[in-house]
């Protein structure tokens with residue numbers, strides 16, 4: 001049940017963040033547009049130098065198409081922009097390959113275009129498939145039917161192929177790098193969301209458990225404590241659930257300040273918090289908790305709440321090789337003792353000095 005909640009919370013948070021991903025797509029698209037415009041300006045000069053003026057003219061039309069695509073992206077007309085790019089790249093690559101042959105390497109531009117169409121779908125399945133088809137179909141036809149080379153252009157093939165190979169690789173690398181950045185960013189985000197309690201920003205129970213297990217396996221002695229806000233139901237009933245939430249947030253801020261790494265605090269559930277103290281003696285942890293117990297009513301101040309907020313604490317030191325669930329059950333009994341003894345206190349297993 002807790003696992004399902006974690007996943008649905010992470011999914012909802014990801015959905016809330018999806019507009020950032022859309023921004024990333026728009027940035028990628030604009031980078032590709034600029035890259036395409038610059039490349040085609042280069043081609044105008046290249047074809048004039050090698051005395052192929054009509055191919056230079058084709059590139060003037062391409063430059064206009066890329067400039068329109070830049071404007072469409074600025075206007076957030078991404079679908080039209082992508083369709084225009086698909087049309088430009090496929091028709092241009094086809095014209096140049098049919099005229100000069102496959103050995104000139106103009107068909108290579110279809111590959112980064114395929115990647116672009118897959119990474120930045122045109123926000124609509126039909127449009128995406130049309131774009132992909134506009135790229136893949138000419139690629140297939142050219143490889144099947146276009147001439148490999150033509151005798152009149154033999155001297156041009158090596159420099160043209162190298163030039164096209166490099167230029168077609170640039171958008172390929174840019175797109176791949178951006179996709180990787182977006183992926184890493186999203187993975188980090190999802191991990192953070194899956195491990196953090198949304199209300200308080202503390203570790204959630206799952207992350208707390210993981211950390212506790214790793215501490216118990218790696219370091220000795222390890223102490224754990226459970227804290228529970230006293231009469232929290234009354235706070236909710238008297239001041240409302242929102243004020244109750246504010247109490248949890250305010251308390252968590254203090255816990256973040258006072259429980260410093262490698263010690264950690266996590267929201268165990270509701271108004272309960274688990275503290276993990278690796279490489280800490282029971283006496284040391286008890287001292288810190290007694291101070292915290294007295295500090296909380298002084299420091300947890302929430303607008304609209306005219307009574308002190310106090311907590312009760314249970315504390316134990318984990319025995320070597322003790323199963324975690326057993327240690328949790330033990331610390332829980334000390335928390336209940338603290339509640340039964342009047343609350344606002346720390347109850348711990350006996351400290352041997």
Ligand SMILES: Nc1nc2c(ncn2[C@@H]2O[C@H](COP(=O)(O)OP(=O)(O)OP(=O)(O)O)[C@@H](O)[C@H]2O)c(=O)[nH]1
Pocket residue numbers: 199228229230231232233234236240241242243244245248269270271339343
């Ligand atoms: N505002 C708010 N209340 C919560 C949240 N999670 C749990 N609670 C409330 O916490 C209250 C816990 O009440 P009880 O378990 O009866 O304990 P208590 O009133 O604190 O009494 P003692 O623990 O015996 O001192 C319930 O009213 C829950 O609804 C939360 O995220 N926000």
